[in-house]
Amino acid sequence: MLDTSKRTIFSPEHEQFRDTVRRFLEAEFTPYLSKFEDAGKVSREFWRKAGETGLLCPTAPEPYGGLGLDFIYNTVINEELTYAMASDCLTLQTDITLPYIVKYGSEDQKSKWLPRMVSGETISAIAMTEPGAGSDLQGVKTLARRDGDEFVINGSKTYITNGQNADLILVVAKTNPEAGAKGTSIVLVEGDRMGFSRGRKLEKVGQWSADTSELFFNDLRVPAENLLGDENRGFIYLVSELAQERLSISISAQAAAQRAFDEAVKFVKERKAFGEFVFNFQNTRFTLADMKARLQVGWAHIDWAVQQHVDGKLSVEDAAASKYWHTETQWMIVDAAMQLHGGAGYMNEYPIARVWRDARVRRIYGGSSEIMKELVGRSL
Known part of the structure; x- marks a missing residue:
């Protein structure tokens, strides 16, 4: 708890x-x-x-x-x-x-x-990532062409969370390809539209209970009123909402790290090696002490970042720094917690195995750690 x-x-x-x-x-x-x-x-x-x-x-x-x-x-x-x-x-x-x-x-x-x-x-999904465009949203190739009172959408998306279940998909598409990022829009697509199809449910390393899918749009027509906000303003909308998305991922990472730590403490207090509880070894206690200190810092920062966001003061750069630190720290703690489990940690019957495999992707989605460092670096 x-x-x-x-x-x-x-x-x-x-x-x-x-x-x-x-x-x-x-x-x-x-x-x-x-x-x-x-x-x-x-x-x-x-x-x-x-x-x-x-x-x-x-x-x-x-x-x-x-x-x-x-x-x-x-x-x-x-x-x-x-x-x-x-x-x-x-x-x-x-x-x-x-x-x-x-x-x-x-x-x-x-x-x-x-x-x-x-x-x-x-159930909703947001379709940004494409086979050739991940963290770089300017590289989106999916097109939404205006045809009278409709948009005609062609393209594909991949790694879309809720892709199999989704009834409503927020599709990021180019409405003016010549304008680059300034020609991006968001279009609402209902899951039962003709021309929309779901590809395979992707088999992932972790996050097994999340339906992650490929999505395809083949001459899919939606009424013009399905445009979300103004045409060609999608990139601005996406950037403005990325702070909350990255804060959300930071929170998930911190909670996962805490669960990993708690599982490790419980395990080493119950498991013996060389006639001693594993907890009694100095290396174990030092490892746990390091994890606990990092968690203490992490929770204090989460509270600060959440309050900043509630007050409307969380900047894009601060959110990027938060996502970078919390997801990287999560991975450090989760991996150390698995190591303290020994061979048992690699067995799926132990909770640490699930926490470990679910954690890895948080350093990638919502903008990879490398992109986060680039964003923070640009603000210096």
Whole structure:
């Protein structure tokens, strides 16, 4: 269980909400985790139950079915989901796709989609990455050509979280290819549109309960009113929302690191070697001490970054630095925790194996560590 007694950003209301989240996950998620992983996706029933309990999109405005709460509630959900070893599929909807529709959607788009996203009836995805364009969004090749009152979309996307389940996809496409990044738009595509198809569910190293897919658009037509915000403003929208996305990943990384540490402490206090508990060896204690110190720093920084974001002060550069530090620190702690498990750590029956394999991708998606360093470096 996450210890929040020394944290600085949570009110009693936030902690009451955390208790609700924990009880829900204990009843509706943890007993079914292996089933979700075997299926390669979280069930739609779980999505709907999460919506009923208020675990989806709590920041959505009240007129559209949300609770109108602050991002600290998202933080609580993210921490508890990750500590329970959930994949990042629900946080993608709550932290990443929802804000685009809230901030840039038309009244019709918000009225149609927000209540369904809050309830779990609609599962969303954002389709940015392509086979030839990952962290560099300027390299997007998917085209959305205006044809009268419609857009005609052609192209493909890959590594799309929620790709198999998604009812609504926010597709990043070029509407003016000659303008480079300034010719990028975001178009809403319903999952049942003719011309849209889902490729294979991709087999990943980790995050097994997240349905990650290829998506294809072949002369797919959508009405012009499916354009999100203004035409050719998509790149600006994407950049403006990347701070929250990267903060969300930072939170996940910190919670995963804490779970890895807790698993390591529990294991070494129970396992013996050479007639001694592994915990009693100086190397073990020194390793755990280093991990604990880094976690202490990490939680203090998370609280600072979340409060900065709630206050509207978290810069793109600070968010990039946060994602870089927390995901790299997560990997250091998770790998050290596995090492303390010895051979048992490589066995899937132990939680540390799941935490370890799920952690690796966080250094890549949302912008790789190398890109994060480049962004921070440019700001110096």
